[in-house]
Amino acid sequence: MNITNGASLSPWLDSTGLPEFPPMPGDLHTQVCVIGGGIGGLTAAYLLAREGRHVVLIDALGIGAGETGRTTAHFFPPDEWYRGIEAGFGTTQAKLVADSFKQAAGLVESIVRSEQIHCAFERVDGYLYALPENGFQDLGHEYDAALRAGADVALLQRAPGVSFDTGPCVCFHNQAQCHPLRYLDGLAEALLRHGGRIYCGVRAHAIDGDKAVQVVRTDHGDIYAQAVVAATNTPFNNRVVMHTKQAAYRTYVIALRIPRDALPHVLLWDTGDPYYYVRVHAPDGADHDLLIVGGADHKVGQDDHPEHRYIELERWARERFAMAQQVEYRWSGEVMEPADGLAYLGRNPMDKDNVYVITGDSGNGMTHCTIGAMIVSDLIMGRDNPWVELYDPARKVVHGLPDFVAEQANTLSYYAEWATGGEVESAAEIPPGQGAIVRQGVHKLAVYRDTGGGLHALSARCTHLGCVVHWNAGERSWDCPCHGSRFDTQGAVLHGPAVSALAPAALDSGAGLPPSGPADTGKSAEL
Template identity: 35%
Template sequence: MDVAVVGGGMAGLSTAWELVQQGRKVAVLEAGRLAAGVTGHTTAKLTALHTLTYDHLRRTRGPTGARLYAESQSAAIRHAAEIVDELGIDCDWEEAAAYTYGEQPRLLGKLQAEAEAAREAGLAAEFVSETELPFQVAGAVRVTEQVQFHPRKYLLALAEDLRRRGGAVYEHTRVVGLTEGEPCVLATDAGVSVRADKVVVATHYPVFDRALLFTRLSPRRELVVAGTIDEDRAPRGMYITPEQNTRSVRSAPYRDGKRLLIVTGEHFTPGTADVEERFARLSTWAVGHFPGFAISHRWATQDNDATDSVPLVGPLWLGSRHTYVATGFGGWGLSGGIMAGRLLSDLVNGREVPWAGLYDPRRLLSVVREGGSFLKHQAQVARHFVGDRLPAPTGPSTADIPRGGGAVVRVGGQQCAVHRDENGQLQAVSARCTHLGCLVAFNRAEQAWECPCHGSRFAPDGQILQGPAVRPLERRDI
């Protein structure tokens, strides 16, 4: 086999499809179902306007870096449009304007600077003082001719075409080991080995990390509420503000004179928040700002922020000749994933790409670009590594755990993650994340154990919900 792609989300399937188009023999290995992980929980904005990215890039990467970022992201949107036309994909494709807005006047300076930087980078960006939103804004950056769509429908069509062209797709196949060589060998949880000349790791958070990329990635979980709203009250643009711990809004086609309104926000580090309280806060804001909005669904998604705000796409580590990675999209994994697919396929085939250096994971740590974010992230991780190992003067007992709740309890000298189900039955697993050993915490709203260090998530019985962990939490008897 020429290339094995680990991960069946936007980045993985985009890479595999590009390679099959170029005549490569490719297999995709997905731990769950295709496009059902992070991509399946996205709010589905396909845009090159990424909140307040361009002014930051202009200051940290210079005008050339900002321009390359804009060109690569815009090229991804155009490429996706070409694929939709070529394959005739029915994926609710809608052209829409993207906005970064602020309700408070104190954000005006940043918005004006972002509009100027985005324009210099090549986007058709402008600063506006009015929008279609049903509440007043102080100002906004607007970029037209962006897209909103249904990414799962898009990716399932890509997978179907990939198979038709001879590519292979294996769902429910978790990759747990990688041996680099000629060929590379991937080990799976089913005990089957896969050999390939090249390997692409597109698992959102890298499950293999020769370059210690976990030191430059910070996991971020975000909440989403959705429901119907009358079509004449639904915004047609895509909106985001960094205010109030982020608020992101868009609408999608529905039926019977309604559209689906999708509102995102309240980001937090996994395992560190009262999630029910944050869901309530987001719901209150959404209903208060959009009259007639009837919430019917809620979920959460997870992203990884690179400490210098630029995704890591390219060779997996300094000495890598056969392995590649795509990660750190910072909430913009649709345009980023499509960009990564084209970039990685070109790198595999030995072609030069103008923006390869911008995204190269092997780039050196820069104090100017990422010093503050890097040190903050390392301090948070270190606090968990050290604090989790210090004996607590007091702690919860199993009797303190309510139905539907969970807590880390010391039993017989071991720290156990104990959950009490709605029937009152206790279930215990090891409280140490199998990735690097941080102590997990319980997210009652989503009924999951979460690692605050690198974002691994586990079901109450210890099974993996989300990596980078590749092994479940071990069962414990209490």
């Protein structure tokens, strides 16, 4: 199994042995450099290589080790819903959104067939239903807006075949789902067949250059390319601008065992905030299915002990699906929520000639990243694309402005933590397997005590824009509440936009010892 970016495990990561690729041997020259080995990066690299472009793809961890390995891998209408998109962008733009979503699922289906990828891709219907307290009026508005946008929809009295009464719902026909890492595995093989090159364990630190050649600076050498695609969930190469337009959220998922064929393969979403969503997966060779339930989102770094969210998901599922048995998997992932509800796909605002970004995936990562790959490949090939302006990363936030202002205020509020005390008086209070922020003079330290009792101290200053990181007990990581960067217990970057590790720090003598005397840790706390 590849290195991944957290402690939890999805069924995709548990059931797929993805190919491993070595780091690059030194400086390289290519036509296109793609940064990121997830759905966005691999799809863009594949499309470009298929058209004869020389492509190099790099990833800091490994293929599928980022957020694609933590998705629920569904293709469903946008989180903003068509009534929201129509209200904010107009009917014409809503039609473009519907067209892009339809074509994205169609592209994945065609790639699966042409490249003979065995990833359990299937077409399924999806159902949006209203919570009783929200009433059903909005469903009618959504149905009408979806019709105007050109979506294939029906208004039903309840979702068929589901074990609880959803009440009225909007059926979105011909949606899709798949096993995301098996799809990535097939894409990687196809990319290599078309002449692409893949290098892993290679972290990009910067992109600089001009409209002729961009240089990707990595820890294994420089890559000289005519075009660069940053498909890293959130762009590391755009230090400020894009991070004011989107917010990083953790999302949670459980997979419960259910009897085989106890539920139809459908997608379900409710109208809550945050909402819950459901799909069914049939593991190969198993005598059971998995009921996959997700939701309970919160901003990254703003819940130090999120384990209760898994409990909430399980409670919600058991109240509605009496056939649910034991929980087989619990995992979380990170999604970037765009301020106005649409992803940012295309030319990077800071380098508009030949640097591209795929970000702002919201709850539609498989769809948005595929759309992004289609847009970026068309731009690099010099073709027109009808969705360029719609998803332009340089667009101004107009729709969703109150949410945008609230998100910025939330981010700024966390800088005040530099003036507060630590979470504990000393590292001696930190139990094994946990972390906490300790104030030491004018500094704040992120201190983790491993299961053997050893202490690991780091500067608590996020290397992106200087927020105080927070402990994430669920993933055993240090997460930034401002822009979503994440670091492991040794300080290494797990998720951008940060590109540099947390700086090592030293605890004052005796700071990690319990009040009663020296702790028998079996190792010294060298920091």
